Amino acid sequence: MGLIIHNSKAIILLFMMFSFLLCYGQDSHINARIDISSSDIVLHPKSCSKNAILQHISWGDKQRRKFSLYSEFYNLPEGEWSKCVISFLPSKDGKINISLKSGYSKQNGNKKADATWVFYDLVEVTGAKILNGDFSKKDKNNKPANWDINNSGNYITGGSGLLSYKYVVRAWHDRPVSQSVQVKKNQEVTITAYVMPDKIEFSLD
Numbered sequence: 001m002g003l004i005i006h007n008s009k010a011i012i013l014l015f016m017m018f019s020f021l022l023c024y025g026q027d028s029h030i031n032a033r034i035d036i037s038s039s040d041i042v043l044h045p046k047s048c049s050k051n052a053i054l055q056h057i058s059w060g061d062k063q064r065r066k067f068s069l070y071s072e073f074y075n076l077p078e079g080e081w082s083k084c085v086i087s088f089l090p091s092k093d094g095k096i097n098i099s100l101k102s103g104y105s106k107q108n109g110n111k112k113a114d115a116t117w118v119f120y121d122l123v124e125v126t127g128a129k130i131l132n133g134d135f136s137k138k139d140k141n142n143k144p145a146n147w148d149i150n151n152s153g154n155y156i157t158g159g160s161g162l163l164s165y166k167y168v169v170r171a172w173h174d175r176p177v178s179q180s181v182q183v184k185k186n187q188e189v190t191i192t193a194y195v196m197p198d199k200i201e202f203s204l205d
Helices: 008-023 062-067
Strands: 032-037 043-048 052-056 068-073 082-090 094-102 115-126 168-171 177-183 189-201
Touching (some): 032 082, 032 189, 094 168, 094 189
Antiparallel strands (some): 032 068, 094 177, 115 168
16 A cells, blocks of 8 residues: 655655755765784774774784774765874884775675775874875876875876865775884874775676
C-alpha cells in the first residue's frame, strides 16, 4: 500500500528536503590518510581530528607495528578543504617519514585497489621541521622540492579553488607524497594538513 499525501504544502516541503540532501552535505566517500613511520622509533599516538582515527598499524610484523602509525580522515565534503590534525610522541631522537595518501579502497572481487585521489596543501608541523609545506618551491624536475612524489603530473601549479600560493599535490594510497623529518625524544609532534577529495578511478581488475 503506497503513501498518499493530500496536503500540497507537505509535498513541497518533502521535495525541498530531498533536493537539499541531494545537493548539500554529501561526503565524497574518499578518505584522506597520513602515515607516520620509522625504522626504530616507537611512536605513541596522542590525538587526532574529529571524524578520524590515529593508531598503530595492524598489518605486517607484529614486533614492528609500534614504529608506525596511520591516521584516516572520514566524511570529507566534496569541493571543500578540510583541516586534518594529528599528534604523536616519539620515544627517541631520529628520523620519521610522513606519507600523504588516501585510504585503501577496493571493490568486492577486484584484485587491485581503486585510485581515490586526494588534494593536499599547507602541511605544517610543530615539534619538528618540515620543508616546503605549501609546495610552492619546485626542483629541477618540476616536482615539489623536498618531497618524494611519484609523478610530476600530481603536482598542481594553478587553477581556481586552491589554497596557499596555488600549489598543491595529489595523492592516493598507492601514490603517496612523502618527506622525512627529524624528531626529538618526548617532544610532541603535531601535523596539520588541508585536504580535499578529488576523484575515484575505479579498478577494472
